[in-house]
Amino acid sequence: MTSGEAAPRGRTETSRPRGVGIDVFYQPIVAVTTRRTVAIEALMRWNDGDSTWRTPEALEAVADSAGISAAIGAHVTDIVLADLAYLNAMGGSTYASINVSATELSDPAYVEGLIQTAGRYGVDVADLWIELTATRPVADIGRLAEVFSALHDAGATICIDDYHPDRTSLDLEVLNDLDVDIVKIDESVTGHHDLGEHVCPTDRRPPLPEIVSAVAAAGMETVAEGIETDDAHRRAHRAGCTYSQGCHYAAAAPRDVAFAQLIEGGIT
DSSP: OTTSSSSSSSSSOOOOOOOTEEEEEEEEEEETOOEEEEEEEEEEEEEESSSOOOOHHHHHHHHHHHHHHHHHHHHHHHHHHHHHHHHHTTTTOOEEEEEEHHHHHTTTTHHHHHHHHHHHHTTOOEEEEEESSSSSOOOHHHHHHHHHHHHHHHHOEEEEEEEEETOOOOOOHHHHHHHOEEEOOOOOHHOOOOTTOOTTTOOOOOOOHHHHHHHHTTTTTEEEOOOSSHHHHHHHHHHHHHHEEEEETHHHHHHEHHHHHTTTTTTO
């Protein structure tokens, strides 16, 4: 891990950006074999003035129609980089996974802006996982390949989120051409189905071991998403998943709670 070891960039910022109604919670991603935290996913939360933090789905629809989704994404990234700088100062270190939209990636200035913002906080881009969902169509695969290549050159890890082979335009051949590093397998395949080895004949989920095997054969690692029980964890382990994530290990939590767990030794 390179957090805190980047070459000096002069004075760096440590204060957290403020934004009305927008915050970031964190959920650990663990190594399946050890259950130790290897990364944290940054998950946007919002409220409209009350005390309830909500998941971003409803806000995303409004933001897309208003043309402000890229601005919100940039603000969230700013918070995450500030939080990583804070974690480094506290003596902790981990990768942080940031969700980005195709709209953000279509901006020619995105990669350079990310590098500059990371430098402002003294954070190494190599400590970032960049996640793009597989559920939305990508208009320009060629442009996406260029952006992913530039992110790789900067040191970032590229992840595809919410992967389900029957619900994506980004099949494994495309992902391999895009030089993706990690495929996060959707919870509709991996998640809260306490079926053990006994799969109901009416269950149409693709077999997890087959997906993991195909992803591994294409040279990519896997994250099993939506793991809520020990049975689901064992299933991911038997299937050969590299990493896993879900409430079985820890729910998404505000920065101070999530970082305290990391500094105390992670989730076991």
